[in-house]
Amino acid sequence: MQSKISAFFTSTQDSSSPNNDHDLSTWENQQHHIINTYTRRRVNPRSGTSDPQPVTLAKNKKRSYAQFHLDFGQSDFLLRSCSTCGIKFTPGDPQDEKSHNEFHKSYTQGILFRGWTKENVIPLPSLDTGRVVLFLETDRSSHRKKVEEVVRMMEIEIGSGWILHERCKVYLFVSLNRVAGCLVAEPIEKAFRVVSGSVAGSVHSAKKRGVTTRSTTLQFGNVIFQREVHRKVANVSDSEKMEGAIFCASEPTAAAGGIRAIWVTPSNRRKGIATQLLEAMRKSFCPGLELERSQLAFSQPTSAGKALAASYTGTGSFLAY
Ligand SMILES: [Zn+2]
Structure with a gap:
């Protein structure tokens, strides 16, 4: 560093003085370093300029790719619900997507069923697209496991437990090595006849009163029974079909059955x-006894169940329990 500021502004003809030379070299050595951070780059081979050297491209070099996702605050960024x-x-x-695809197929088309060595097949004359297999409580445990697997699929839509x-x-409808449908029946002694035409009116009145229509309701006189149905699948049109209430004779x-x-x-x-x-x-x-259609009773039917019961029995006044 120069000893005096006046020395820095000294004219060139005075720069030959030994003192001034010493001060300037000290300043350059201690403070005025220029560091070159650039290195020479290879000439672009496609520019057609001066570099004649051939360039070899690594064609077979293995590369690893990664899928990136952008988080813009979407609600299903980490988990998506089908x-x-x-x-x-x-x-x-x-792995997650593969698991979902397998489960999705089992849910929509039915779980895989390779058949049992000893099947209790119910003969149906008009059935040529599959077979109906009956499961009883006394059947072997491997059969029960399959039935429980089917029931778990049913529970997704109609509630669990x-x-x-x-x-x-339990009646399983088997088609193309999959269980396409299931009916669970139980012995009963009494049921109540649905008051014909009450279905549509009751749905309408329930909505008017603001009553929750997410559960199935049965009314006997002044007593109303409700079953809460926890639906995991949020499908508006389907849930609307499932809503409703029916009125039965007291x-x-x-x-x-x-x-x-x-x-x-x-x-x-x-x-x-x-x-x-x-x-x-x-x-x-x-x-040993073939029941009449009118002898079958439906347990707290949903709207889709009511339509099926009315269609199958041929009357809106079917039995419910
Ligand atoms: Zn799915």
Whole structure:
């Protein structure tokens, strides 16, 4: 550093003085370093300029790619819920997506069923698209496991924890090595006849009163029974179909067979499978006795169940319990 500021502004003819030379070299050495941070780059081979050297490209070099996702605050960034089967999975995770695809197929088309060595097949003359297999509580445990697997699929749509008990008879509709539908029947003695034409009116009145319509309701006189149905699948049009209430006569009627639950996989609906299951149950539920359609009773039917019951029995005044 120069000793005096006046020395820095000294004219060139005075720069030969030994003192001034010493000060300037000290300043350059201590403070005025220039560091070159650039290195020479290779000439672009495509520019056609001066570099004649051939360039070899690594064609077979293995490269690894990664899928990136941008988080813009979307609600399903980490977990996406399938609107059909209700399963939550991580988009972009191959294992997660594979698991979902397998489950989705089982839910919509039916779980895989390779058949049992000893099957109790219910003969149905009009059935050529599959077969109806009956499961009883006394069947072997491997059969029970398969039935419980089917019931878990049913529970996604119609609620869990109530479908199966030890007195139930279960009818499986098997087609193309998959269980396309299931009917769970139970012995009952009494049921109540639905007041004909009450279905549409009750739905309308329930909505008017602001009553929650997410549960199935049965009314006997002044007593109303409600079953809460926890739907994991948020499908507006389907949930609207499931809503509603029915009104029944207060006096019970004798009944022989109760349909506790009936369910057909989503991609197999409108193929007459539910009707075939009802036919199988009607003909085999009471050994040695073929029931009349009017003797079957439906447990707290949903709107879709009411339509099926009315269509199958041929009357809106079917039995419910
Ligand atoms: Zn799905």
